[in-house]
Amino acid sequence: MWEKILAKYFNEKGLKKSAKRKKVIEIFFKADKHFNVDELYEKLERKVSRSTIYRALKLLTECGLAIEQKFEEKNRRYEPAHFSHHHDHFICLKCGKIIEFNEKNIEDAQNKIAKKYNFKMVSHKLEIYGYCEKCQKSL
Amino acid sequence: MWEKILAKYFNEKGLKKSAKRKKVIEIFFKADKHFNVDELYEKLERKVSRSTIYRALKLLTECGLAIEQKFEEKNRRYEPAHFSHHHDHFICLKCGKIIEFNEKNIEDAQNKIAKKYNFKMVSHKLEIYGYCEKCQKSL
DNA sequence: TATAATTTTGAAAATGAATTTCAATTTCAT
DNA sequence: ATGAAATTGAAATTCATTTTCAAAATTATA
Numbered sequence: 001m002w003e004k005i006l007a008k009y010f011n012e013k014g015l016k017k018s019a020k021r022k023k024v025i026e027i028f029f030k031a032d033k034h035f036n037v038d039e040l041y042e043k044l045e046r047k048v049s050r051s052t053i054y055r056a057l058k059l060l061t062e063c064g065l066a067i068e069q070k071f072e073e074k075n076r077r078y079e080p081a082h083f084s085h086h087h088d089h090f091i092c093l094k095c096g097k098i099i100e101f102n103e104k105n106i107e108d109a110q111n112k113i114a115k116k117y118n119f120k121m122v123s124h125k126l127e128i129y130g131y132c133e134k135c136q137k138s139l
Numbered sequence: 140m141w142e143k144i145l146a147k148y149f150n151e152k153g154l155k156k157s158a159k160r161k162k163v164i165e166i167f168f169k170a171d172k173h174f175n176v177d178e179l180y181e182k183l184e185r186k187v188s189r190s191t192i193y194r195a196l197k198l199l200t201e202c203g204l205a206i207e208q209k210f211e212e213k214n215r216r217y218e219p220a221h222f223s224h225h226h227d228h229f230i231c232l233k234c235g236k237i238i239e240f241n242e243k244n245i246e247d248a249q250n251k252i253a254k255k256y257n258f259k260m261v262s263h264k265l266e267i268y269g270y271c272e273k274c275q276k277s278l
Numbered sequence: 279t280a281t282a283a284t285t286t287t288g289a290a291a292a293t294g295a296a297t298t299t300c301a302a303t304t305t306c307a308t
Numbered sequence: 309a310t311g312a313a314a315t316t317g318a319a320a321t322t323c324a325t326t327t328t329c330a331a332a333a334t335t336a337t338a
Contacts, residue, residue, distance in 0.1 A: 153284085153285085154285075154286090155284080155285050155286070157285080157286055157287080159286080159287070160286080160287095187287090187288090188287070188288045188289075189288090190287075190288060190289085191286080191287060191288070194286085194287090
């Protein structure tokens with residue numbers, strides 16, 4: 001599955017198949033979840049530099065094969081705590097606009113699943129990335 | 140409301156009331172949403188140093204009056220993209236454990252609200268913070 | 279109101295993750 | 309095999325955030 005996507009991407013971009021990069025990608029897909037670069041670095045027995053790992057992960061992210069769990073965020077945002085209601089955010093990938101919303105159904109579903117997993121929920125963060133009304137038009 | 144909480148916190152910690160800090164907090168609460176430090180810095184007409192702004196925001200966060208939108212995350216995490224199902228995460232605030240889950244109701248509710256706001260959804264991130272089963276016991 | 283003890287401040291240094299640079303190495307089409 | 313182009317890793321750079329430290333401000337007490 002991912003081999004095909006990757007091959008296509010390599011082809012499009014004229015990338016070469018290097019042993020190191022192959023190793024990074026192999027390890028990345030073999031292992032089950034949630035890596036950071038250091039963990040991969042160790043799994044690769046420090047035989048591939050961090051730069052190369054970062055570069056490989058960037059490639060994978062670009063062709064949709066990896067999900068970067070901290071994407072687009074660069075610096076911290078703060079907001080005043082509202083006591084009455086927690087809200088979630090739409091974030092426009094084009095203009096960066098942040099739209100708040102509130103959906104009881106989502107909150108309810110969260111409580112339900114937390115209970116199911118016996119997880120004591122303290123807070124949550126839901127961000128929906130995409131395009132706002134305005135930016136959809138000029139896409 | 141927040142004045143009281145803040146006063147209590149100042150009292151507990153033996154903090155002094157300085158003009159600069161007051162100004163930061165005032166601006167922070169006056170303005171409506173989502174700041175980063177630079178934006179506050181500009182709003183304060185560069186009359187308060189970034190260090191002081193960071194410090195004030197830290198205080199506010201500590202006493203629950205501000206929400207840090209990029210909390211606990213330090214370095215990026217990556218995970219292989221699963222094509223069939225997107226999953227969300229419970230993150231234990233004590234042991235750092237990440238538990239994946241999948242809840243159709245949440246996805247459905249997200250789609251619904253995105254439609255309502257006329258927002259073209261590309262991806263999303265839902266993280267629920269709290270305590271895992273094990274850590275609840277030793278809390 | 280002085281005095282002293284403590285906190286706050288900002289500039290500059292430090293930190294740390296991520297990115298870029300660049301010369302040396304590797305890949306691959308010919 | 310050759311050469312053009314991509315890849316690599318060490319070191320340098322970037323950039324947000326944190327820390328340091330000496331000077332300034334605040335506050336309790338005499």
